[in-house]
Amino acid sequence: MGVGVHSFCQFGLIVLLVSIHCDAKGDFGDFEPDEPAISPERVAQFYTETLVQSAWKEEQRCSENVFRSRAAAKANGKKPSVGVEPTVGLGAALLIFLGVGIFAVGIAQAFQMVRKHVYHDADNLDTAFDAGGKVSIGLTATTIVSQWTWSATLLQSSTVASKYGISGPYWYAGGATIQIIIFSILSIMLKTRAPGAKTFLQVRSQKF
Numbered sequence: 001m002g003v004g005v006h007s008f009c010q011f012g013l014i015v016l017l018v019s020i021h022c023d024a025k026g027d028f029g030d031f032e033p034d035e036p037a038i039s040p041e042r043v044a045q046f047y048t049e050t051l052v053q054s055a056w057k058e059e060q061r062c063s064e065n066v067f068r069s070r071a072a073a074k075a076n077g078k079k080p081s082v083g084v085e086p087t088v089g090l091g092a093a094l095l096i097f098l099g100v101g102i103f104a105v106g107i108a109q110a111f112q113m114v115r116k117h118v119y120h121d122a123d124n125l126d127t128a129f130d131a132g133g134k135v136s137i138g139l140t141a142t143t144i145v146s147q148w149t150w151s152a153t154l155l156q157s158s159t160v161a162s163k164y165g166i167s168g169p170y171w172y173a174g175g176a177t178i179q180i181i182i183f184s185i186l187s188i189m190l191k192t193r194a195p196g197a198k199t200f201l202q203v204r205s206q207k208f
Helices: 002-021 040-046 064-075 090-117 125-133 137-148 151-164 167-193 200-205
Strands: none
């Protein structure tokens, strides 16, 4: 229970710091997205009648489709914008941030209560780090595979397959296994020279 309260206090401190450093008024106006005032000179820098191209090319006028699109947008009441316009106000963003944080803390507390009262796990360092040594090899392998197969890995394996053929993904995965091989050797050495250690400070206490 102390861990959850500590995490909640840290989250509340972060929200307080964000609220202090944000330029908010504290009223309902914070929930409305601000419409930045853009000067006509600033708009003219981007909404020109000439194409934006290389300096050594001859100046060329925009096509008529561009002017028709601008006229249609102005007719529909749209205003010129430069950059990204915010769709959520500052107050709404803070509420979303606070709501997600409270939800995450609640989920963490629920899991801790289930683990304590249903599974009767010991609330100590061993249980928090490796479930008291009850993690099987299959669960470890599943965790590694699930952490590997994310979007960037799948995209890169497809890229090397298109470049080098079927051997590309094979050697791509083979190169990624080197870190696991090295870490397994390191894990064996740690288990041998510092049995029962869970943190680097416990390993350092063995003075090997």
